[in-house]
Amino acid sequence: MPGHRSITEAEKLAAAKLGGIPIHREQMAVVANIYRAASAVRQHLENSVLRGADLTWTAFVVLWVVWVWGESETRHVAEEAGISKGTLTGVSRTLEGRGLLQRAGHPSDGRLVLLSLTEEGETLMRRLFPEFNQEEAFVASRLSDEECRSVAEGLRQVVRQVEEHGEERRLTLLDGAEPAPRRSGRRAKG
Amino acid sequence: MPGHRSITEAEKLAAAKLGGIPIHREQMAVVANIYRAASAVRQHLENSVLRGADLTWTAFVVLWVVWVWGESETRHVAEEAGISKGTLTGVSRTLEGRGLLQRAGHPSDGRLVLLSLTEEGETLMRRLFPEFNQEEAFVASRLSDEECRSVAEGLRQVVRQVEEHGEERRLTLLDGAEPAPRRSGRRAKG
DNA sequence: CGTCGATCGTTCGGAGTCAAATTATACGAG
DNA sequence: CTCGTATAATTTGACTCCGAACGATCGACG
Numbered sequence: 001m002p003g004h005r006s007i008t009e010a011e012k013l014a015a016a017k018l019g020g021i022p023i024h025r026e027q028m029a030v031v032a033n034i035y036r037a038a039s040a041v042r043q044h045l046e047n048s049v050l051r052g053a054d055l056t057w058t059a060f061v062v063l064w065v066v067w068v069w070g071e072s073e074t075r076h077v078a079e080e081a082g083i084s085k086g087t088l089t090g091v092s093r094t095l096e097g098r099g100l101l102q103r104a105g106h107p108s109d110g111r112l113v114l115l116s117l118t119e120e121g122e123t124l125m126r127r128l129f130p131e132f133n134q135e136e137a138f139v140a141s142r143l144s145d146e147e148c149r150s151v152a153e154g155l156r157q158v159v160r161q162v163e164e165h166g167e168e169r170r171l172t173l174l175d176g177a178e179p180a181p182r183r184s185g186r187r188a189k190g
Numbered sequence: 191m192p193g194h195r196s197i198t199e200a201e202k203l204a205a206a207k208l209g210g211i212p213i214h215r216e217q218m219a220v221v222a223n224i225y226r227a228a229s230a231v232r233q234h235l236e237n238s239v240l241r242g243a244d245l246t247w248t249a250f251v252v253l254w255v256v257w258v259w260g261e262s263e264t265r266h267v268a269e270e271a272g273i274s275k276g277t278l279t280g281v282s283r284t285l286e287g288r289g290l291l292q293r294a295g296h297p298s299d300g301r302l303v304l305l306s307l308t309e310e311g312e313t314l315m316r317r318l319f320p321e322f323n324q325e326e327a328f329v330a331s332r333l334s335d336e337e338c339r340s341v342a343e344g345l346r347q348v349v350r351q352v353e354e355h356g357e358e359r360r361l362t363l364l365d366g367a368e369p370a371p372r373r374s375g376r377r378a379k380g
Numbered sequence: 381c382g383t384c385g386a387t388c389g390t391t392c393g394g395a396g397t398c399a400a401a402t403t404a405t406a407c408g409a410g
Numbered sequence: 411c412t413c414g415t416a417t418a419a420t421t422t423g424a425c426t427c428c429g430a431a432c433g434a435t436c437g438a439c440g
């Protein structure tokens with residue numbers, strides 16, 4: 001019915017190149033466009049509202065998570081922000097140095113560190129988030145509210161699939177083999 | 191009608207936190223989920239098929255672009271891969287060192303450098319892409335083909351909006367002010 | 381108590397990343 | 411031919427990011 005479906009040049013070329021190989025075209029297009037959209041959105045936000053506040057995307061996300069969740073343990077913040085614990089250590093120290101974030105030890109568990117916004121951090125987010133949200137509206141302005149809901153729901157399905165079955169899937173793929181260490185990063189003890 | 195719309199805990203909290211502030215909820219959810227999905231997908235792919243081939247996400251994307259486009263000028267590859275020219279210089283040199291990519295000067299324009307896959311690179315991609323595509327299918331397995339098309343099309347609209355009007359939008363926002371230099375990077379001449 | 385495995389945040393090595401400065405080449409105007 | 415301008419890719423410097431190793435702490439059990 002629609003007949004109207006714009007495909008990018010790259011996707012056409014890929015289809016041609018893969019002429020002989022049986023592939024999951026629709027799924028390939030979804031993944032490719034998720035990543036393109038994420039890069040485009042991130043770049044736009046960084047170069048508009050975030051640059052002005054001297055915040056990286058990651059730093060903003062961390063502030064946002066702590067803002068909406070309230071005082072939180074670092075591992076939850078890292079999980080929610082989608083970054084590693086090690087990265088969060090650095091980011092949170094930077095934000096602490098700028099007076100936007102506070103770090104406090106847990107009253108009864110000495111291993112934990114709790115993050116919360118300072119008053120200055122709260123003020124910043126109250127001012128900055130509306131600007132941020134305005135740009136979110138801009139990048140999505142070609143979609144109706146209903147289309148936004150639909151796309152968001154589709155993306156949630158992807159996230160949930162990976163979160164619920166990704167680990168298991170990776171183990172199946174490796175099938176007993178050890179998981180091949182990263183090339184970068186700290187070397188194994190020697 | 192639907193009544194059934196799964197909202198993550200984070201989205202609920204955000205809605206509560208922003209109770210008083212008028213916001214574009216659907217657009218916020220789209221952006222948040224684009225980014226979550228992109229991270230989840232990238233992480234899954236890196237930790238499954240790419241780790242085994244000792245390739246980072248970026249390195250794979252570069253190989254993929256050169257594979258489907260054929261011999262290409264570096265600036266086009268950088269553009270298509272969504273990375274800066276400087277990053278591509280480093281990545282392509284690494285891949286050249288591993289014998290997967292070739293660099294050649296342009297026959298008539300000495301400023302240009304052309305990238306193409308070596309025979310080994312072609313072989314790798316012919317073997318690796320089906321595995322990669324299999325995981326793309328995995329992450330999208332909760333969506334029907336039709337839903338995949340629909341989500342992909344929605345994301346293309348986002349990408350197109352940013353590509354076609356992002357620059358103009360940023361200029362409007364800054365409204366004459368200079369664009370606030372990045373904190374990192376080479377210092378301005380002094 | 382004391383020990384031991386689990387779990388927390390931090391440290392640290394290496395690769396990625398961007399954008400300004402730089403270098404090299406192309407090409408039109410005088 | 412010789413500039414000057416435009417446009418390549420590369421270099422450079424500060425920074426981000428991941429994840430294995432690490433040290434501190436907890437909680438359970440003898």
